[in-house]
Amino acid sequence: MSHRSCVFCGRPDVQITNEHAWPNWIRNLFPPGPITIRGHRQPTHPLGAVKYVKHDDMGLTVNTICTSCNGGWMNDLEGAVAPLLTSPIRNGAPTVFTRDQQRVVATWCLKTMMVFEFTGEDAPFYSFKERNELRTNSEPPTTLTLVWLAALRRLLHLQRFWHSGRV
Numbered sequence: 001m002s003h004r005s006c007v008f009c010g011r012p013d014v015q016i017t018n019e020h021a022w023p024n025w026i027r028n029l030f031p032p033g034p035i036t037i038r039g040h041r042q043p044t045h046p047l048g049a050v051k052y053v054k055h056d057d058m059g060l061t062v063n064t065i066c067t068s069c070n071g072g073w074m075n076d077l078e079g080a081v082a083p084l085l086t087s088p089i090r091n092g093a094p095t096v097f098t099r100d101q102q103r104v105v106a107t108w109c110l111k112t113m114m115v116f117e118f119t120g121e122d123a124p125f126y127s128f129k130e131r132n133e134l135r136t137n138s139e140p141p142t143t144l145t146l147v148w149l150a151a152l153r154r155l156l157h158l159q160r161f162w163h164s165g166r167v
């Protein structure tokens with residue numbers, strides 16, 4: 001536990017605890033043992049193509065989010081998205097999302113990507129303003145961000161994130 005500014009709400013001197021980057025509901029969908037989930041950016045991305053390649057990243061933790069964010073809006077977002085994504089992740093089940101559900105899924109994807117930016121050494125792509133905007137509006141930032149969702153059936157233990165930044 002440490003005390004410094006939260007990267008999502010910016011509040012100083014808040015309690016920050018070490019938390020898993022992947023939420024528990026996703027970690028519980030995968031078998032125990034080392035799992036590596038690769039993150040990719042578009043090859044033209046200014047920060048390079050491949051990121052977030054860590055061994056056993058189900059165990060990755062971040063130490064940048066306050067307990068208020070973690071137990072508040074983030075927890076609410078996990079609760080909203082878990083019922084939507086559990087079956088597609090577990091079974092690859094064909095799924096149709098309403099516009100509101102798409103917004104929830106896109107917001108969650110962005111939130112998770114933003115969290116993962118703090119598991120590495122590089123400076124984050126998204127700004128504090130964009131993280132705070134996602135937190136307060138419960139939707140992706142107004143800067144251009146595209147979230148694509150697809151299933152990769154043949155890769156049982158590998159999910160991929162496309163991190164497509166601003167064009």
Ligand SMILES: [Zn+2]
Nearest residue numbers: 006009066069
């Ligand atoms: Zn916070």
